[in-house]
């Protein structure tokens with residue numbers, strides 16, 4: 014009997030070890046004992062931030078997307094270029110448009126005060142993203158936690174693995190598949206463009222040269238985005254409710270009011286996702302549900318766990 018018990022104890026210790034090293038899992042309860050106030054701290058900061066500027070919820074969400082698509086959700090996007098260290102901030106998709114870094118710094122400072130050297134920047138970004146979306150009227154969900162922070166970044170991966178605004182459906186599909194995300198995931202995650210803004214340079218060709226665009230929207234957007242000049246002038250993605258996380262993005266697509274080429278191809282590029290666009294345009298609850306599930310999926314792209322990576326002290330610099 015004693016040997017049998019010993020055998021099972023050994024077995025369970027072994028599987029615990031195996032679990033944390035070989036196949037470490039993220040868990041919503043990861044900081045329950047080590048930083049029980051974490052979620053309250055992040056949420057309270059995000060409330061203040063969104064009250065000041067609603068768009069910041071969108072900007073943080075985009076940071077998270079661009080983090081996860083480059084070697085996983087490991088806070089690599091937060092690292093500054095410094096000396097010989099080349100980060101991702103000056104890659105094509107991020108330079109001049111990625112924003113919200115100070116918000117993550119502020120949250121990190123509050124979290125460090127409460128729980129020193131405990132919570133990763135990657136997890137803070139994941140939580141801030143969730144809260145921003147919820148505060149703008151979108152869904153909420155339990156964020157799997159336990160990511161650790163990268164000691165490296167890759168400008169070249171940022172340049173090659175984050176999709177661009179003039180991408181066709183085949184390119185978008187391929188780039189999402191490369192992250193183990195399906196065509197359905199692409200379709201629902203693109204609904205993130207229900208909030209936030211985009212610079213003229215990214216939609217200029219669409220409003221001036223494409224045929225499948227609503228004439229009134231094209232006329233309106235051309236006022237602030239001429240054929241040349243005004244590259245960084247901003248326009249909202251969502252033609253009706255740009256600070257509300259709702260399903261209007263899909264109504265826009267059906268009305269040829271998608272602002273980026275990469276938005277409109279979800280409806281006009283052929284393919285099986287067209288019916289999903291129609292469904293989300295009718296059923297906001299289905300969109301919210303599927304979006305939350307897809308965010309959880311995206312948030313699990315190649316996390317550093319266990320003893321890999323580190324808990325960065327300052328989100329901008331490796332320890």
Ligand code: HEM
Nearest residue numbers: 071072075078110176177178202205209210211212215275
């Ligand atoms: C499918 C391919 C995608 C392309 C080509 C794309 C491209 C872009 C571009 C060009 C901008 C404008 C940036 C600027 O002018 O500052 C933008 C903004 C944004 N993107 Fe995407 N995006 C894609 C998917 C996603 C996904 C999957 C998410 C999140 C799940 C996302 C979230 C956002 C948000 C929230 C903004 C607004 C940011 C702000 O207002 O600061 N995008 N995107």
Ligand SMILES: *[C@@H]1O[C@H](CO)[C@@H](O)[C@H](O)[C@H]1NC(C)=O
Nearest residue numbers: 173174189190191192193194
């Ligand atoms: C994604 O692309 C990278 C680099 O191009 C490659 O190493 C990796 O295996 C690809 N992953 C998948 C799931 O296709």
